Amino acid sequence: MLDILNLWFPNVMSRLPEFFDSFVQTIIMVAVAGLISFVLAILLGVVVTVTKPGGLYPNRGVFNVIDKLINLFRSIPFIILAASLVPITRFIMGTAIGTKGALFPLVVGITPFFARQIQSALAGIDSGLIEAAQAMGMGLPEIIWRVYLREAIPSIIRVSVITLVSLIDMTAVVGVVGGGGLGDFAIRYGYQRYMMDVTIATIIVLVLLVGLVELIGRLLVEITEH
Numbered sequence: 001m002l003d004i005l006n007l008w009f010p011n012v013m014s015r016l017p018e019f020f021d022s023f024v025q026t027i028i029m030v031a032v033a034g035l036i037s038f039v040l041a042i043l044l045g046v047v048v049t050v051t052k053p054g055g056l057y058p059n060r061g062v063f064n065v066i067d068k069l070i071n072l073f074r075s076i077p078f079i080i081l082a083a084s085l086v087p088i089t090r091f092i093m094g095t096a097i098g099t100k101g102a103l104f105p106l107v108v109g110i111t112p113f114f115a116r117q118i119q120s121a122l123a124g125i126d127s128g129l130i131e132a133a134q135a136m137g138m139g140l141p142e143i144i145w146r147v148y149l150r151e152a153i154p155s156i157i158r159v160s161v162i163t164l165v166s167l168i169d170m171t172a173v174v175g176v177v178g179g180g181g182l183g184d185f186a187i188r189y190g191y192q193r194y195m196m197d198v199t200i201a202t203i204i205v206l207v208l209l210v211g212l213v214e215l216i217g218r219l220l221v222e223i224t225e226h
Helices: 001-009 018-051 060-074 079-084 088-092 098-123 127-135 139-153 153-178 181-191 197-224
Strands: none
Touching: 001 098, 018 060, 018 139, 018 153, 018 181, 018 197, 060 098, 079 088, 079 098, 088 098, 088 197, 098 153, 127 139, 139 153, 153 181, 153 197, 181 197
C-alpha cells in the first residue's frame, strides 16, 4: 500500500507531515467557523422569522435591516469578500494569514448563507403548532425554544450539513488569500509548482470529508425524526 502511495503521490508522500497539518488546519477552520456561525445564524434566523410581517413579533425596521444585510453579504463572492476584509481581519485577529487569519472571513462569509438556511427551516414549522402554543399561553421565548427550534431540529440538521459543505469549499478558497489548510497546500504545490498529484490528493481528501459530513448528517436526521 505504501509503495502504491509513493508511486502515485510522490510529492504528497515526501511532504506527508505538512499535508497532515494542512488537513488538521482545515478541520479546525470548519469546526470553529462552523460553530460560531451556527450560533449567529440561529440568532439572526430567529429574529428575522419573528419580526417579519405577520410574524410573532413584527418589527419592520429590525426585519428590513437584518434581511438586507443578509442579502448584501450573500451577494458578494467569497474570494472578493475575504480579500476586502484583510485590514479588518488583521485588526481583529492580529493576522490575516494562516488558520487564525482565515477564521474571521469564513465566519463573515458563511453566516448570512447559514442564517437564510435557518430562516427557511423555521418557516417550515406548521402554523397550527404556533397557534396552539399561543392558545396555551406560551410567551415568545418559550415558543421560540419549544416550538420553532425543537420542532425544526431535523430541518436545522439538514441545512447545517448543506452549510458545512459550503464552508469546506470556502476553506479551500481562502487559501488563495493566505489562509491555511488544504486549499493553501494545493495552491502552493499543486498549482504554483505544477504537482498534479498534490491537487488530486487534496480533491480526494475533501470529497471524503464532504461525504463523511453528509453521512453523519443523514444519521442525525434519521435519529431526530423518530
